[in-house]
Amino acid sequence: MNGLLLLLISFHLLLILTPISDGRFWWYEHLGLSWNGILHGKVWQLLSYAFLHADWFHLLVNLCMLWFVGGRVLTILGRKIFYELVITGVLAGAVLHLITSMVMMARGYNESYLVGISGACFALLFALIAISPQARMSFIPVSGKNLGLGVVIAEAMMWLMHPSLGLPVFAALGEQMVLLGGGALFEISHACHLGGALAGWGMARRILAPIHIR
Numbered sequence: 001m002n003g004l005l006l007l008l009i010s011f012h013l014l015l016i017l018t019p020i021s022d023g024r025f026w027w028y029e030h031l032g033l034s035w036n037g038i039l040h041g042k043v044w045q046l047l048s049y050a051f052l053h054a055d056w057f058h059l060l061v062n063l064c065m066l067w068f069v070g071g072r073v074l075t076i077l078g079r080k081i082f083y084e085l086v087i088t089g090v091l092a093g094a095v096l097h098l099i100t101s102m103v104m105m106a107r108g109y110n111e112s113y114l115v116g117i118s119g120a121c122f123a124l125l126f127a128l129i130a131i132s133p134q135a136r137m138s139f140i141p142v143s144g145k146n147l148g149l150g151v152v153i154a155e156a157m158m159w160l161m162h163p164s165l166g167l168p169v170f171a172a173l174g175e176q177m178v179l180l181g182g183g184a185l186f187e188i189s190h191a192c193h194l195g196g197a198l199a200g201w202g203m204a205r206r207i208l209a210p211i212h213i214r
Contacts, residue, residue, distance in 0.1 A: 030048075066124070119196030131208065164186075
């Protein structure tokens with residue numbers, strides 16, 4: 001896992017050391033995830049977006065999740081399953097984000113580039129919750145099961161409330177949140193988080209499923 005952490009830090013250093021203007025935009029255009037890139041054959045964006053981050057805070061949050069949550073998953077399930085969860089979480093997050101972006105663009109909104117390995121982080125978190133639902137996370141005085149339920153509900157609500165989706169009732173709540181100063185919450189891809197979380201939970205449940213011997 002240390003190699004993955006170093007790779008993420010290296011990519012961010014390359015990004016911030018690139019001269020501002022078109023040079024820095026190149027990273028987002030070619031490695032960040034967008035429908036424009038996918039439709040132009042840049043299918044690697046389904047994975048490469050995970051290696052870029054918006055800023056140091058974004059990177060630090062994901063590094064902490066990978067270290068504390070991913071480390072436990074790595075110890076319990078091993079290196080192979082750990083990286084399978086990472087890749088699946090990144091892909092699942094990308095797919096749900098693209099579906100959401102497609103709806104937004106159909107309603108006349110411009111899409112933005114998706115960056116960050118959050119999908120994998122949520123996949124690891126929910127795999128750990130599925131493996132040990134009664135365990136308590138460090139510094140969080142609730143069981144893994146209750147934590148997971150709360151996170152899923154929160155992410156699903158924020159996803160549905162995005163004003164650009166225009167869903168009845170939900171969009172109105174989202175617009176009220178924007179008026180109250182919470183617009184930055186909709187700059188986060190909750191679709192990516194939710195996709196990663198569902199993928200991680202599903203993979204863990206499959207791993208834990210009993211084997212029927214005939």
